[in-house]
Amino acid sequence: MDKKSVIGFVLIFVIMIAFFGYQSRQVKKQQAxxxxxxxxxxxxxxxxxxxxxxxxxxxPEAAAAQEAALQxxxxxxxxxxxxxxxxxxxxxxxxxxxxxxxxxxxxxKLEVNFTTRGAQPYSVMVKDYLTYTKxxxxxxxxxxxxxxxxxxxxxxxxxxxxxFQVAEQTxxxxxxxxxxxxxGYIEQRYALQPDSYSVNHSVSFVGMGNLIPRxxxxxxxDFHAIIPRMEKGYKNETQYSRLNYYFPDxxxxxxxxxxxxxxxxxxxKIEWFAFQQQFFSAIMRAPGSFSYGVFSxxxxxxxxxDLMNCKAQMRVDxxxxxxxxxxxxxxxxxxxxxxxxxxxxxxxxxxxxLGGKVIGLFTKWVIIPLFDWLHRFISNxxxxxxxxxxxxxxxxxxxxxxxxxxxxxxxxxxxFMEKINAKYPKQEDAMKKQQETMDLYKKAGxxxxxxxxxxxxxxxxxxxxxxxxxxxxxxxxxxxLWAEDLSAYDDVIHWGTxxxxxxxxxLFALLMAVSMxxxxxIMQQQTTAxxxxxxxxxxxxxxxxxxxxxxxxxxxxxxxxSYYYLLSNLITMVETWVIRKWxxxxxxxxxxxxxxxxxxxxxxxxxxxxxxxxRMQREAQKKRx
Numbered sequence: 001m002d003k004k005s006v007i008g009f010v011l012i013f014v015i016m017i018a019f020f021g022y023q024s025r026q027v028k029k030q031q032a033x034x035x036x037x038x039x040x041x042x043x044x045x046x047x048x049x050x051x052x053x054x055x056x057x058x059x060p061e062a063a064a065a066q067e068a069a070l071q072x073x074x075x076x077x078x079x080x081x082x083x084x085x086x087x088x089x090x091x092x093x094x095x096x097x098x099x100x101x102x103x104x105x106x107x108x109k110l111e112v113n114f115t116t117r118g119a120q121p122y123s124v125m126v127k128d129y130l131t132y133t134k135x136x137x138x139x140x141x142x143x144x145x146x147x148x149x150x151x152x153x154x155x156x157x158x159x160x161x162x163x164f165q166v167a168e169q170t171x172x173x174x175x176x177x178x179x180x181x182x183x184g185y186i187e188q189r190y191a192l193q194p195d196s197y198s199v200n201h202s203v204s205f206v207g208m209g210n211l212i213p214r215x216x217x218x219x220x221x222d223f224h225a226i227i228p229r230m231e232k233g234y235k236n237e238t239q240y241s242r243l244n245y246y247f248p249d250x251x252x253x254x255x256x257x258x259x260x261x262x263x264x265x266x267x268x269k270i271e272w273f274a275f276q277q278q279f280f281s282a283i284m285r286a287p288g289s290f291s292y293g294v295f296s297x298x299x300x301x302x303x304x305x306d307l308m309n310c311k312a313q314m315r316v317d318x319x320x321x322x323x324x325x326x327x328x329x330x331x332x333x334x335x336x337x338x339x340x341x342x343x344x345x346x347x348x349x350x351x352x353x354l355g356g357k358v359i360g361l362f363t364k365w366v367i368i369p370l371f372d373w374l375h376r377f378i379s380n381x382x383x384x385x386x387x388x389x390x391x392x393x394x395x396x397x398x399x400x401x402x403x404x405x406x407x408x409x410x411x412x413x414x415x416f417m418e419k420i421n422a423k424y425p426k427q428e429d430a431m432k433k434q435q436e437t438m439d440l441y442k443k444a445g446x447x448x449x450x451x452x453x454x455x456x457x458x459x460x461x462x463x464x465x466x467x468x469x470x471x472x473x474x475x476x477x478x479x480x481l482w483a484e485d486l487s488a489y490d491d492v493i494h495w496g497t498x499x500x501x502x503x504x505x506x507l508f509a510l511l512m513a514v515s516m517x518x519x520x521x522i523m524q525q526q527t528t529a530x531x532x533x534x535x536x537x538x539x540x541x542x543x544x545x546x547x548x549x550x551x552x553x554x555x556x557x558x559x560x561x562s563y564y565y566l567l568s569n570l571i572t573m574v575e576t577w578v579i580r581k582w583x584x585x586x587x588x589x590x591x592x593x594x595x596x597x598x599x600x601x602x603x604x605x606x607x608x609x610x611x612x613x614x615r616m617q618r619e620a621q622k623k624r625x
Contacts (some may be wrong), residue, residue, distance in 0.1 A: 089181040098163035103174050105192040110333060112192060112199060113142070118160040119176035119188040120147040124333045126197075126280060131230045132477070132485070139280050139333050144226040144306070149203050151186070151219045153211040159186065160222075184208035197334030198344070205318075205325040212320045218291065219327065221314040223284055226300075227277050229307045231476075232488035235259075235556050240278040240470055243297040243310050244351050246271050248289055252350045256297055257308070263296040275310040276336065276351050279473045279487075283332040283348060290314040335473050338368055355467040363464045375474065382480030385560060389567040392461060397575065462565070469561040482507060486560035506555045508562035513551035515569035517543065522573060 100117035108127070115122040124140040131137050148160035157180075164176035164186075173191040180186070184207030191200040203219075205212065231237040242257030245264075248271045256262030257276075270293045272285035292315035300306045318325050332348060334340070341349035354363040370391065374384045420437055469475065475486040483490035491504035520543045554562045 091179050091181040092157070092162060095162040095164070095178055100163050101166075103166065103169065105172060105174060105190065107172065107192050108195045109197055110192065110199075112190075112333070114174060114176075114190060116164045116166065116176055118146070118148055118162065119164040119178070120160065121145060121331075124282070126334055129280075129335065130477070131228075132232045132488075137230060137280070138228060139277070139282055140225055141228055141306075146222070146224045148222045149186075149219055150222070151205060152213065152216050153180070153205070153208055154213055157186070159188075164188065180208065180211065182211055184211065197332055197340075199331040199333065201329040201331060203327045203329070207323060208325070209321055209323045212325075214320050216318075216320055218315045218317050221290070221312075221316060223312045223314070224310070225275055225282060226309050227275055227282075227307050229305055230280070231278055232485055233556055234302045236470065236488060236558070237278045237307060238299050240353065241299075241308055242276050243295050243312075244274040244276055244281075245293060245295060246273070246347060246350070253347070256295060257299075259299060261298045263294070265294045267292055270314070272330075272346065272348075273312050273314075274332075274348075274351050275308075275312075277307060278471070279336050279476055280334065281332065281336055281348075281351055283351075284312070285330040285332075285346060286314075286316055287328050287330065288316065291317045336471070337473055338364075339372070352471050353467055354471070355464055359460055359464045359467065362460060363468055367464055367468050371472075371474070380480065381475055381478045381486055381560070382563070385486075385564055386567060389564055389571060393568070393571050393575070396461070462568070465564050466561060469558045469564065472560075475558065475560050480560075480563070483559040483563075486563070487558050489556055490559040490562075502552070502555060504555070506559060506562060508559045508566060509551050509554040509557075512554060512562045512566040512569065513547040515566050515573075516547040516550055519569050519573055520546065522576060 100115050102122060103114045103116065105112045105114070110127060111125040113122040113124075114120065121140055122145065123138055123142040126137045126139055129137045146160055148158055150156055150158050159178065162178050164178045166174065167177045167187070168175035172194065173189070175187060175189050177188075178186040184205065186208075187202075187204040187206055189200075189202045189204075192198075193200065227241070229237065238259040240258070242255045243262070244253040244255045245266070246253040248269055253274070254264075255276075256264055269289040269291060270286075271289050272283055273290075273293070273295065274281045274283040294311075294313040296311045298309045300308060316327050318327060332341075332344065336352050338349050338352055341351070354360045367388075370388055371384065374387055375381075378384050378387070417437065470487065472487065477484075478486045480486055482492060489504065489506040490508050492507040493505040495503055497503065550565075554565070
């Protein structure tokens with residue numbers, strides 16, 4: 001490589017770094033601007049709702065209480081804080097001062113602790129799973145979770161502020177009630193389903209028909225949880241963690257998060273929402289749909305033990321005036337397992353990021369069934385990934401054979417290409433050189449675009465794997481060779497200070513980059529850039545820059561993903577070597593070209609039609625003259 005090529009390569013690398021930095025700043029500015037627009041829209045919509053509210057006009061005192069309650073909700077501490085507010089209702093005042101107790105429901109998969117303060121979940125432990133540090137896995141944490149319901153009867157009653165009384169309790173269910181001095185009570189029922197991650201829940205307002213105003217047609221639901229860190233890599237865990245919300249009969253849920261702070265507000269119906277960590281989710285569903293929602297998510301610093309702060313402020317419609325008003329809910333607290341989530345029939349499985357429409361179909365109908373079928377017979381996931389890679393390579397081999405063969409033929413034509421490059425060294429002779437090169441390909445029966453086919457075939461598969469491995473809970477904490485967890489990076493070398501955004505080196509990612517370098521080197525042996533500086537620069541970038549970039553990308557990702565890319569590169573090199581060694585005979589290709597050297601190159605039908613059209617055009621011009 002000469003001095004000019006080195007300088008050009010360095011300049012391109014510097015320009016790319018600067019471009020990525022500029023793009024990152026622009027994205028942050030756009031997100032801040034969008035957040036400002038969303039806040040303004042939310043404020044305007046809320047102001048309009050207040051203006052149009054008949055109930056507010058007719059009940060100014062209750063409306064003031066409602067506004068105060070909403071402000072309390074926004075600034076409310078997590079569950080467990082004692083309320084010291086005096087209430088006119090003696091029973092509510094007594095419930096606000098009462099001491100809370102913890103009630104535990106447990107089955108084969110979950111241990112759910114409830115607090116009578118607000119009759120709400122206090123903590124949720126998912127059995128059979130541990131955190132990366134080998135501690136019990138709590139999806140919802142004590143004193144960092146709250147679930148409250150706000151009803152106006154006729155003043156705002158926030159269930160989080162009161163201690164409920166236990167009315168019924170079994171090993172799998174509990175009923176808690178909050179009596180109202182003016183008559184009736186608020187009841188909350190929880191039922192933990194056997195051998196399931198599901199909890200059925202209902203909120204009932206019994207005997208309160210005369211307390212709830214006729215024009216109050218909804219209750220507010222506030223769910224707030226600080227989700228802890230559970231995995232090895234903070235960057236990878238935040239990248240695949242988010243807040244999902246699903247509109248009825250929609251194709252897939254929308255989301256905010258993926259490592260970035262976000263907030264969204266909707267006035268249309270929402271069936272369920274999910275606080276989704278990389279491998280586990282807390283999902284709340286309203287069978288009758290929520291009629292309104294405000295979602296927010298914020299990721300916490302890497303230095304702490306918590307991952308993200310999730311909030312959902314919802315509204316559910318009710319029919320006032322009835323003696324008993326019951327609103328059902330469903331919860332899911334468990335792993336993001338595709339088959340398990342799909343069994344619920346509510347599109348929960350769509351929280352798992354499997355790619356777009358085409359890539360998602362390939363993942364759901366090919367990758368996941370193949371993965372599950374192999375796991376029935378093999379327990380080692382490293383071997384499963386190896387067999388999956390071999391299977392995929394065998395399936396696409398008939399389609400890739402022609403292009404591999406074309407690449408091998410072009411290798412045999414390299415001496416002829418060098419002669420053409422020497423014959424036309426000047427830039428102004430580029431068209432002549434290209435024409436003679438195309439004639440050479442035609443004489444040898446080689447398609448210059450044949451080498452593009454393997455890449456086109458592999459890109460969807462590579463992208464499907466890129467989405468599948470980091471989201472596959474089956475790989476979580478599964479060891480293979482030196483990697484202790486195939487769902488996280490394998491840091492064989494680790495240091496405390498971040499250098500170029502790295503504090504470790506993943507061996508699988510490094511080996512993958514090395515294999516990519518040698519594969520690019522093998523492919524470049526079949527072509528020559530000649531005197532074209534652009535072609536030379538592209539070869540340099542493909543040979544050196546791409547492996548380095550892929551290493552930086554995969555260094556923080558799943559070691560199982562890097563392992564798959566490594567295997568894919570190695571198998572492709574073996575296939576290419578076998579075809580060149582035993583399938584394509586270079587001597588026959590050279591003999592074919594030499595035999596046709598003094599003959600005109602065969603013309604395609606398209607070229608023949610083009611020349612005929614040009615001939616007729618020339619004759620028409622002569623006649624006009």
